[in-house]
Amino acid sequence: MNYLTNDKLVIVGAGGMIGSNMVQSVLMLGLTPNVCLYDIYEPGVHGVFDEIQQCAFPGANVTYYAPAVEDMGNPEKVAEAAKKAFTGAKYIISSGGAPRKAGMTREDLLKGNCKIAADFGDNIKKYCPDVEHVVVIFNPADVTALTTLIHSGLKPNQLTSLAALDSTRLQQALALEFGVQQDKVTGAHTYGGHGEQMAVFASQVKVDGKPLAEMGLSDERWQEIKHITVQGGSNIIKLRGRSSFQSPAYNAVKMIEAAMGGEKFTLPAGCYADIPELGFKDVMMALPTTIDKSGVHYTVPTGTKEEMADLQKSYEHLCNMRQEVIDLGIIPPINEWNKMNPNLK
Numbered sequence: 001m002n003y004l005t006n007d008k009l010v011i012v013g014a015g016g017m018i019g020s021n022m023v024q025s026v027l028m029l030g031l032t033p034n035v036c037l038y039d040i041y042e043p044g045v046h047g048v049f050d051e052i053q054q055c056a057f058p059g060a061n062v063t064y065y066a067p068a069v070e071d072m073g074n075p076e077k078v079a080e081a082a083k084k085a086f087t088g089a090k091y092i093i094s095s096g097g098a099p100r101k102a103g104m105t106r107e108d109l110l111k112g113n114c115k116i117a118a119d120f121g122d123n124i125k126k127y128c129p130d131v132e133h134v135v136v137i138f139n140p141a142d143v144t145a146l147t148t149l150i151h152s153g154l155k156p157n158q159l160t161s162l163a164a165l166d167s168t169r170l171q172q173a174l175a176l177e178f179g180v181q182q183d184k185v186t187g188a189h190t191y192g193g194h195g196e197q198m199a200v201f202a203s204q205v206k207v208d209g210k211p212l213a214e215m216g217l218s219d220e221r222w223q224e225i226k227h228i229t230v231q232g233g234s235n236i237i238k239l240r241g242r243s244s245f246q247s248p249a250y251n252a253v254k255m256i257e258a259a260m261g262g263e264k265f266t267l268p269a270g271c272y273a274d275i276p277e278l279g280f281k282d283v284m285m286a287l288p289t290t291i292d293k294s295g296v297h298y299t300v301p302t303g304t305k306e307e308m309a310d311l312q313k314s315y316e317h318l319c320n321m322r323q324e325v326i327d328l329g330i331i332p333p334i335n336e337w338n339k340m341n342p343n344l345k
């Protein structure tokens, strides 16, 4: 089997639903044979390791690290396993954090998962400072990714968060509305936070080449479609009794494939924003982005007055969540970030 690269890819949270799906997708898409699974829960990741080996992917070199069952929760043993897993990593995707349960918002997860993100960033700095690209999935992804970036010392274009599902949910809703094949809906993007405060943009959407504005969609119906988009993740929880895992796994793997030099990733990704013309800085947020071998690149979003006002609101919400993480002492105040990460001004 031909692989895109031989570089080491670490999947953090590999014992979980998204993680285990990612391991399989990476090998099915032929990204790299050298896949290292890491988790703090040994039986889960051990089971994934066994299953993947039993798939018998040609040429695969899969390893796994976790503290032994009797050492689970012992910080020294967890650190030992992390060291083994992270050393030599060139690419990392992490879904290693708690998922949402019914009735919870992504923001409810903030405290626990941001602490995990701080440790994750510290591990990157200690054990694989030469990593090329990192994709953060665990929620609330905008702030866990920001926390990881600050702690890791990486350059802003080396770290992205998974934010594409809001856009693919909008694309799906519009395709169903107009009865067209899903990829005939283009430009269906959401920007800002990957949370209930996301900004849903309609002005660049085309349905089978025709601008959405010419499709005769009532404002009332558009508001419903926006609601369906924003509630897309909660709806999966309602239907399946658990948080989504196939779509995040696939899209995160496509992001890392692009960073490895494969097909470019052009759906919105969460990235570190520095946009003076809009007054956006010191946050990670979904923007119009492209990920390629040289990292993530963004452009300034454009839209109607209302869309830009929604984006502004979303940015303010992200600033509030950032402040919560600062108040919890998980990240330093903004003017001290560059002591921890000199790549942040």
Ligand SMILES: NC(=O)c1ccc[n+]([C@@H]2O[C@H](COP(=O)([O-])OP(=O)(O)OC[C@H]3O[C@@H](n4cnc5c(N)ncnc54)[C@H](O)[C@@H]3O)[C@@H](O)[C@H]2O)c1
Residues within 6 Å of the ligand: 012, 013, 014, 015, 016, 017, 018, 019, 038, 039, 040, 041, 044, 095, 096, 097, 098, 099, 100, 109, 113, 116, 136, 137, 138, 139, 141, 162, 163, 164, 165, 194, 243, 244, 245, 248
């Ligand atoms: N960004 C997105 O679009 C998006 C979409 C869906 C889910 N998510 C988030 O992804 C995360 C994972 O979801 P899931 O369904 O795979 O959950 P899961 O519970 O099935 O798996 C999470 C795994 O992470 C492991 N883990 C927990 N803390 C860890 C740590 N400190 N280090 C390493 N591993 C650790 C757990 O042991 C578990 O195996 C959740 O936070 C969820 O909210 C994000």
